[in-house]
Amino acid sequence: MKATGKTVMEILTNLPEDRAEPFNKLHDVIVKNMPKGFEAAISYGGLGYVVPHKIYPAGYHCKPSEPLPFAGIASQKGSINFYHMGIYADKKLLKWFVAEYPKHCKQKLDMGKSCIRFKKPDDIPYKLIGELMKKITVSQWIEKYESAFKSNLKTAKAKAKK
Numbered sequence: 001m002k003a004t005g006k007t008v009m010e011i012l013t014n015l016p017e018d019r020a021e022p023f024n025k026l027h028d029v030i031v032k033n034m035p036k037g038f039e040a041a042i043s044y045g046g047l048g049y050v051v052p053h054k055i056y057p058a059g060y061h062c063k064p065s066e067p068l069p070f071a072g073i074a075s076q077k078g079s080i081n082f083y084h085m086g087i088y089a090d091k092k093l094l095k096w097f098v099a100e101y102p103k104h105c106k107q108k109l110d111m112g113k114s115c116i117r118f119k120k121p122d123d124i125p126y127k128l129i130g131e132l133m134k135k136i137t138v139s140q141w142i143e144k145y146e147s148a149f150k151s152n153l154k155t156a157k158a159k160a161k162k
Contacts, residue, residue, distance in 0.1 A: 008040045011047045019075045022121035026073055026082065026129065033130040037138030038070055048072040051138055061149055070141055071133070079110075079117040082129060086136045088114035089144050093135055097128075104128040 004014035015023050034049055041050050050067035060066045072083040087094045101109045104125035110117040118124045
């Protein structure tokens, strides 16, 4: 489901009625708890929390015109989804999150690589999401991103030489 709006505010005000309150609350928790330097923005057509070009001019390697993504939220057909690249990139952080989740939510964790799906808006663990957002600073995220990207680039170049 594509976000409706071309600005953060338009996305937040153009949600289905049953999603508006929990989605906006999730956005507020994310913004309140994300470290200095990250900002809410349109990222790949949706609501993202990014490292802006003014801090990281190179942008995202897949599409340099886009700021470096870090997290995002989306109102999908059957769920509100929260995306956090840190839990995808950092095994220790993922382990922490998976261990903490049952302490904050009665529902079983429904998760992909970086996507956590909340089928029932009442089950969104806002406090846990806030804690997660505080775990990685902008400089830590850039370092982790660059080390992973440079490692992947080296691997791709090595494969290309074979």
